[in-house]
Amino acid sequence: MRRIPLLCVLALLGTTVLATPANAAPVALLSDPIYDYATAIRETVYVESPLDNDGDGIRDKIVADIIRPREAAAAGVKVPVIMDASPYYQCCGRGNESEKKVYAGDGTVSRFPLYYDNYFVPRGYAFIAADLSGTSRSTGCEDVGGAAEVQGAKAVIDWLNGRVTGRNAAGAVVSATGWSTGKVGMIGKSWDGTVANGVAATGVQGLATIVPIGSISSWYDYNRANGMVNPKVSSVPSLHSLVNSRPSGTCSAVAGALSSGHAASTGNYNSFWAARNFVTAAASVRASVFVVHGQNDLNVQGVHFGQWWDALAANNVPRKIWLSQEGHVDPFDFRRATWVSTLHRWFDYWLLGIDNGIMGEPMADVERAADVWQTSTLWPPSGTATANYVLQGTGDPGTLASSGAGSGSLSLTDAPSLSEANAVSSPTTARTGRKVYQTPVLTSDLRISGTPTITVRVRSSKATTTLTAKLVTYGTATRVNYRSSGEGISTLTTQSCWGASSSTDDACYKDTAKVVSSAAYQVLSRGWMDGQHRDSLTATTPMNTSTYYTITWKLRPIDQVIPAGQRLGLVLTLTDPEFVTAHSTGATVTVDLAGSVLKLPIAPAGALAAPSALRTDSPTVIYDGTVSPLAGTRFQ
Template sequence: MRSSVVKVFATVLVLAAAVMPGTADAAARPAGSEPVYDFGSAIRETVWVDTGRDGDGDGRSDRVAADLVRPREAAEQGIRVPVIMDASPYYSCCGRGGEKERKTYDGSGRPVGFPLHYDNYFVPRGYAVVLVDLAGTNRSRGCVDVGGQSDIGSAKAVVDWLNGRATGYSAATGGSAVTAGWTTGNVGMIGKSYDGTIANGVAATGVAGLKTIVPIAAISSWYDYYRSDGAVAGGGSPAGLAQTVAAGNQGQNCSAANRKLSQGFPANGDYSAAWAERDYVAAAKNVKASVFATHGINDLNVKSINFGQWWSALASTGVDRKLWLSQTGHVDPFDFRRAEWVRALHQWFDHYLLGIDNGVERTPRVSVERQPDVWVDQTAWPAAGSRNVVLRPVAGGTAGLGTLTSGRAVAGKATFTDNPRQSETTWAAQPTQPSASRVLYTTGVLAQDLHLSGTGTVTATVTPSTATARISAVLVDYGQSTIRNYGGPGEGIRTGTAEDCWGASTTGDDACYRIATADTVNVGLHIFSRGWADLANHQSLSRETQLVPGRPYTITFRLASTDKVVPKGHQLALIIGGTDAGFVSPPAQAPRLTVDLANTYVTLPIDGPAPVAGAAQPLPATPSQVVPDLSASLERG
């Protein structure tokens, strides 16, 4: 162990009075790092790290700007400190956090304002905080490539510099070499949305020195942000996002890089080499860092499939993992569970970056928000008792309506016509009425709670009337309940005017933030999982085939990862439709689709017995529901 690390532990031991109860060595075990360093006198500087790439084609290796703040007293005493790092493209274009904070600088270009509370809270506790401008953004050179080698490489280069494997400079061009002898080299990456995505991507390189990541509402595969099992997600493109985040850069010429982005992704939903480059799930085997992930089950921006497949892929790596699942949309836990989040982060970083034995790795692995502000712990996700259960649609007395049962397959047909102007909210609104644009099957009233925990799939055998076709499926909880208003402007939170403070403040770097509370709504239905596919990709995700009208095709596609209890007395429904407006783009011609019910089923991850229907009870004719704001996008991450 380095002598500098021993000094950190000694400082903590002297200043941390509280200890963990109930252990034989409690008197010798520090509870956690304490705010012993003066934030006002902290060292603030920018180092430009050489990435070894020339993305903007100017003949010089790109340098990325790493703005950092670290305790001055630690440097003067020769105490090396670990690093909390947030690499982002948003520090000038869009801002970070609920208050859209941007980096600020003094007249000499010295960093003053660091967005978010990480520096205010952790620097006094013996950490450095490093905020990295991704290549091609803010004060960094190079070009954005939306999750590709430039983005990931620019953040990885800073981890390498912190561990003595890359060169840093005192200026964007020229300048003198700068080393990072003040750090232990232990790095924890954190960030929401695009930032957390970069943390996932850097971890997937297996870079030495990255000890932990905290991805918040993060992408694990960019294909699953812009596409879905062959279907093209509605709105946005990698090239458009690159232009948005590069708006505040230093004016470098990225026309060639932008052309590559525009041309590198198929216009259809085929999985290509460009998507594979941005698929961190496929590289999860390389991850060595521990992972503390958090995601909103109702996130309609970065869909929950992104946490589900990433978490599951990490299971085989053996790394320590922790997961929070909220009822919110695309929201940071600092805004829905603030005190608990800061405390959890503090313990997590203390353990994985300072090496303090505080027992955090032995706390419950998974926490799930069951009702607004009501959390339960689980030992695993999917839940330990979760298993795949097949439920089959069976035709009823009314065309397009029927039951969803765990019994045997029953012959039957159901037909609907794709209406690209309708969405899942329209499909679900009148469950007792037949519809020309969807079919609906329900379990009937549940005799006991039904816990779904994991990632489900739909297998559908469908005959289209045209050569192109989309197919969508949604799971609906019918019954009165109070949930977070994830479709509202705050995606499940309401931000007030009162503030609370998390750490020390200085002029230009405030530690105080507006307090958010749960924004709730009473509903009669909750669409809690959905999935979309292009029938042309029934054989291969990498290559679509033209459909022959009148011929049946079988396709299996994924539903959004979830952890949801459908309560006793409610009903679970499966709805199958065509184009889910706002979520996926429509086909060239709207087809008439005939579903072969005997060869169509949904496979659900159920913790407990299969659903058992109670006494017959009609659904409400038009139950109230959340109407999601489909303008949500990563650009406002």
């Protein structure tokens, strides 16, 4: 790629086509690292939030720790901003190495977590690490996805555009309009990226792009699953407690509202959750969106990227997506070199206006195996269509058929202690509490791209029961072991450096490798429904024990290929103690097979890449030879 100095880039802002010599190949342009990182301006600004949610009579102050190129400021050159707004800068740290902010004697940050500052400040960007309301040095109280959190982060963008007041530590008013272009790109993994989703949903002017990585789109769907509590993640009150940095008692009222609002006893969707649902506000999004998510993320599950992506598509939001085979892992730690290069061009395009062609490239990158990637011009691919699979027979296993009809019925008795491993393994063995349906051995590859749904016609012996469905690929293969302790990666002892360093802040990070294992199966997607929430998530309706109900629910969205020679399986169980806390157990359910169907989004054969079309990123893998038990997930 051709690189050009930033001052030349600035002269090209607003130009959509760059002239090239006749018959010359298109020239890809990148901003160059022409500014000195070590001497960059470091400052702290206290931005006024529109809210006073700690009730002290003073609007909350959001701390924006800033680093920006000194030479640009001296020359009067305005720069755009990359911002990571996070609750974790002091309690827990960021990134694979859990870096925290380190402060100098004057109160400014001498060491920023992550590489964003090291890499992008020399290239003519400012970087802001903002403390969310009630965390680290910000005032107010953390309300976990609520108005204080979102409006506080939004206020920093408003300050950069001259719409709200910011002050320095001495209380003097500080303006950013002299050095900021007003354009902002928000980025972050997990909670940080969730904040980016929430701020984008406000439609704030100046936010040009967001890059949410493994991030929540609706807090209900993080803590709940169709009326049931997700026991694998931290509750809203516990997350508040984890990141709260205010003196004891300051945030008691907010903590109480969080405890009463999240409706743990019922699993209901209510106004508390509606206020934390960004999907419903997708029509307000003005920023472009680069979604990155692990298809095997068991913390922030795939429902979040799937429903957010669909809503963005419905509103014609410019977008791009990466889907990996890892769990809750940052792309910096599963595809580092390609990621940094792609992110560089993404920000150059959306924040500097460099016409580098990135929006003309394939919309999606999907990891097929460890470090083997396939691109799709659109996602889901053009021509993807719903195919119905019916459930036939009651043997072990039954048949999952793409034609014909289901008939007869089966009885399924709850087995509360049935683990996922026992539910899906050894499909030809009869086991209490589970029923397996399999396709015949596939004669050609099958690509599922999108959100599967399951419909069952059932009668329950109790007023409610959990209904669980899992998609499984059966066939021994070497796969990314997303259930290893690193969720598919292992941290090495070697390092690589990404950007410039100073005496207090280096740009070097430990390298990683993919962790793979050979296994006879892999769970591809999961989905759950509480029987008493079958008609509504806002209220419960008990099931009449003599009545059949037709119940439909979604599984987690995926883009996975089941290779020829393997089988696709559907596993039905009731209670699933690893993933949902059931409201009742011990039911016996009768399933009417004629009224039950699995619907799969199947990509056309042309969307399956030949080996020559697959890209391999210099694989570094560790074969661990085992399928490890699931490590405890953490929301970071």
